[in-house]
Amino acid sequence: MQQAIQLAEKDYGDIEYWMPPQEAASNSTEFEKWFNKYLAKSFKIISQKSLDSAYYEVGLADGSGFVTYSTTTSRIYFFFCTELRYCGIERYDGQNSFLFMLGKINNKYKFVTSNVEYQTASREKLLEKCKYGNTDNADVSIAAKRHACARLIEYDGWEIKDDYPWRQTILEPKD
Numbered sequence: 001m002q003q004a005i006q007l008a009e010k011d012y013g014d015i016e017y018w019m020p021p022q023e024a025a026s027n028s029t030e031f032e033k034w035f036n037k038y039l040a041k042s043f044k045i046i047s048q049k050s051l052d053s054a055y056y057e058v059g060l061a062d063g064s065g066f067v068t069y070s071t072t073t074s075r076i077y078f079f080f081c082t083e084l085r086y087c088g089i090e091r092y093d094g095q096n097s098f099l100f101m102l103g104k105i106n107n108k109y110k111f112v113t114s115n116v117e118y119q120t121a122s123r124e125k126l127l128e129k130c131k132y133g134n135t136d137n138a139d140v141s142i143a144a145k146r147h148a149c150a151r152l153i154e155y156d157g158w159e160i161k162d163d164y165p166w167r168q169t170i171l172e173p174k175d
Contacts, residue, residue: 067079
């Protein structure tokens with residue numbers, strides 16, 4: 001995704017000037033138009049579909065995919081799935097799907113793992129949140145996992161370390 005953004009910036013200028021308008025931020029049909037114009041040409045896409053009025057799914061030729069949604073013009077969330085079958089609305093777990101965000105950090109649009117809160121978290125906090133979620137609030141436990149797990153892998157240099165809590169799921173044999 002980072003490379004797709006950089007390629008689009010060559011054609012359209014800084015992403016700040018072509019982030020989706022408000023109507024595309026919360027409407028999957030409008031988001032599809034925006035995505036196809038600016039980013040889709042950088043991917044080998046095998047399927048695209050709206051999952052509902054806000055969520056949009058893209059299947060990639062390597063079998064992976066992502067679901068995306070946004071509620072504002074300043075952030076777009078991308079939930080990358082190791083296999084398209086793991087994609088779906090609110091099926092984001094840090095085991096087979098991982099959260100990334102395109103949004104403003106320090107007044108500059110960036111494509112990052114997780115959200116702003118976890119960008120400066122220690123490895124210990126990331127590991128704890130990836131493994132247990134938010135133990136203080138069960139309603140946001142999954143959200144904490146999905147935010148922390150991708151950031152933990154990035155923190156570890158894009159390596160899945162031996163203490164990564166969901167290693168066995170990621171390495172499961174393909175059907």
